[in-house]
Structures are given as structure tokens and as C-alpha cells.
Amino acid sequence: MNRNLIAIRTMPNDEITGLLDLAAEFKAKINAGEDVPSMKKTVIGLLFFENSTRTRVSFEQAAFYLGMRSSNFATSASSMTKGETLKDTILTLRHERINGLVMRHKSSGAPMLAAKHFGGPVLNAGDGQHEHPTQALADALTILERKTSLEGLNVSIVGDVEHSRVARSNAWLLDKLGANVRLVGPRTLLPPHPSMLPGECYDELEEGISGADVIICLRLQRERMAEGMISSIGEYASLYQINADTLRFANPGCLVMHPGPINRGVEIDDVTADGDSAVINQQVENGVFVRMAAFYWCFGGQQS
Ligand code: NCD
Numbered sequence: 001m002n003r004n005l006i007a008i009r010t011m012p013n014d015e016i017t018g019l020l021d022l023a024a025e026f027k028a029k030i031n032a033g034e035d036v037p038s039m040k041k042t043v044i045g046l047l048f049f050e051n052s053t054r055t056r057v058s059f060e061q062a063a064f065y066l067g068m069r070s071s072n073f074a075t076s077a078s079s080m081t082k083g084e085t086l087k088d089t090i091l092t093l094r095h096e097r098i099n100g101l102v103m104r105h106k107s108s109g110a111p112m113l114a115a116k117h118f119g120g121p122v123l124n125a126g127d128g129q130h131e132h133p134t135q136a137l138a139d140a141l142t143i144l145e146r147k148t149s150l151e152g153l154n155v156s157i158v159g160d161v162e163h164s165r166v167a168r169s170n171a172w173l174l175d176k177l178g179a180n181v182r183l184v185g186p187r188t189l190l191p192p193h194p195s196m197l198p199g200e201c202y203d204e205l206e207e208g209i210s211g212a213d214v215i216i217c218l219r220l221q222r223e224r225m226a227e228g229m230i231s232s233i234g235e236y237a238s239l240y241q242i243n244a245d246t247l248r249f250a251n252p253g254c255l256v257m258h259p260g261p262i263n264r265g266v267e268i269d270d271v272t273a274d275g276d277s278a279v280i281n282q283q284v285e286n287g288v289f290v291r292m293a294a295f296y297w298c299f300g301g302q303q304s
Pocket residue numbers: 054055126132135165166218219221259260261
């Protein structure tokens with residue numbers, strides 16, 4: 001059975017834990033040099049309408065490990081610059097017999113539209129400020145490798161929560177698997193209606209990360225932000241930066257995470273980003289394995 005992977009919010013818990021188990025299994029096999037399933041008859045289209053380093057390369061790497069072929073559409077070089085609609089682009093790829101799509105788009109909901117016209121599996125690689133499901137899976141795998149369970153963990157998501165699809169997917173996933181989620185940031189960058197996302201809102205950093213077992217730092221999404229939402233980057237950094245001084249309020253052994261790209265000196269300082277509490281590189285590495293699991297799951301575990 002083919003499936004789409006669009007949002008964590010609507011995924012049943014057993015599907016989330018199944019994907020995490022599968023990713024851990026793929027990681028163990030790749031690290032041991034053992035065989036993983038071959039999906040060599042599958043061609044995946046990578047459509048990145050927004051910039052990406054980590055996510056795009058890790059989807060490519062995941063496809064490579066599974067023996068798939070990936071076809072990269074640099075959207076600036078596609079017919080969309082000639083006025084073609086998203087719908088017609090998707091229909092073209094479908095009739096060229098591309099088997100599945102990975103899609104990043106600035107509009108929330110674009111992967112749903114693509115799935116409607118494409119039919120085959122569509123994997124959301126980040127849509128607007130809606131969701132980024134595979135990032136949340138990579139983050140959960142990284143936490144689980146160090147804390148064993150998410151149940152009862154205090155996880156503070158700090159920064160521009162309002163514009164962050166990473167914050168949304170993480171809040172849903174962590175809440176579903178039993179963590180206590182806190183959303184921390186200036187009021188203008190927290191969800192306007194607290195009931196829109198699971199978790200308690202805090203506009204004071206010390207209170208928001210006090211007793212935290214995990215802190216997820218977020219980049220200020222200036223490309224999605226209206227003027228005047230923060231008074232200045234300097235003031236934001238002085239109130240919300242994760243550094244040795246502020247990390248004292250968290251629990252000993254607190255993990256510091258960041259989905260990247262990092263704006264060093266803004267949401268996190270150099271020493272913390274490169275320090276022993278940070279698991280940022282491990283998040284990147286796990287991104288490859290959760291995307292392998294996502295491909296395998298979306299194509300119904302098909303092997304050839
Ligand atoms: C994030 C994104 O694009 O949503 N990056 C990522 O995929 N790892 C976060 C960001 O851009 O700040």
C-alpha cells in the first residue's frame with residue numbers, strides 16, 4: 001500500500017513509533033555494513049521550491065542507500081519559471097512515471113495539493129509554517145538514543161515557534177509520545193491561540209527552560225515574519241539565547257538541539273552549539289535514516 005507522509009498531527013502513534021523503530025533498524029544495518037532492502041525500481045522526484053541543504057541531501061542519501069534513483073528538480077531551472085502551474089508540473093511528473101515525490105514549498109498545504117494530483121506517495125520536506133514531519137522524526141530518534149523514552153521528558157522548544165514548521169511537527173510528535181512540551185519565546189513569536197498546538201507557552205526563557213531535559217532551539221524565520229515582530233536581533237539574543245549562562249536553568253544532562261541552519265550568536269552561542277550538550281550533528285545523521293524509513297513506509301515496504 002502506498003502512503004503519503006504529510007503531517008505528524010494526523011498520524012496514529014503506532015505509525016510514528018513504527019517509523020522510529022524502522023529508522024533505528026536501518027541505522028544499525030548501515031553501520032554494520034549489512035544489507036538493507038533494495039528499492040531499485042523506484043524513481044523519486046525531489047522538488048525543492050525553497051532552499052535546503054540538510055533535508056535535500058539527506059533525502060538523496062536515503063534514496064541512495066535504498067538503491068533508488070532520485071531526480072532533482074532545481075525549480076529555478078524548471079518550466080515553472082515559464083508560468084507553468086504547480087498542478088501541471090505535478091501532472092507532468094506523474095505521466096513521466098516518477099514513482100514518488102519529496103516536496104518542499106513555501107505554501108502550507110502544497111504537498112497535499114501535490115498528493116491529490118500525483119496520486120503516488122508524496123513526502124513533505126517542509127511546507128510553509130505548517131509541518132516538517134521527517135525533521136521531527138529525526139529529532140525524536142536523536143532524543144530516544146540518549147534518553148530511552150519520551151514519556152515524561154520536559155522538552156522546551158525555544159524561539160520563533162509561530163513561523164516554524166519544525167516546532168509544529170515536534171510539538172505534535174513529542175506530545176503524542178508523552179513528553180511535556182513547552183513553547184518558549186517572545187509573545188509575538190508564540191502561537192496566537194495556545195490551543196493551536198500542544199504545550200504550555202512561556203515568554204520568559206528562564207521559566208520556560210527550568211527543569212528542561214531537552215531544549216530545541218529555533219532559527220528566527222525572518223522570511224516568514226512581518227516587520228516589527230521583534231525589536232532587534234540583539235535584544236532577542238539577550239533575552240532568548242541558549243548559552244552557558246541560560247543553560248544553568250535546565251536539568252543536568254539537558255540535550256541541546258537545533259534543526260539547522262544555525263544563526264550562531266543569535267538563538268545559540270558558539271560554545272553551546274559546539275559543546276558536549278549539543279546533539280546537532282546527530283540530528284543531521286539521523287535525518288538520513290528516518291528518511292530511509294519514510295521512503296520504505298510510503299512505498300508500502302516494497303522490495304525488488
Ligand atoms: C528547517 C526548515 O527548513 O524548516 N530546517 C531544516 O529543514 N532542517 C528550519 C529552518 O529553516 O530554520
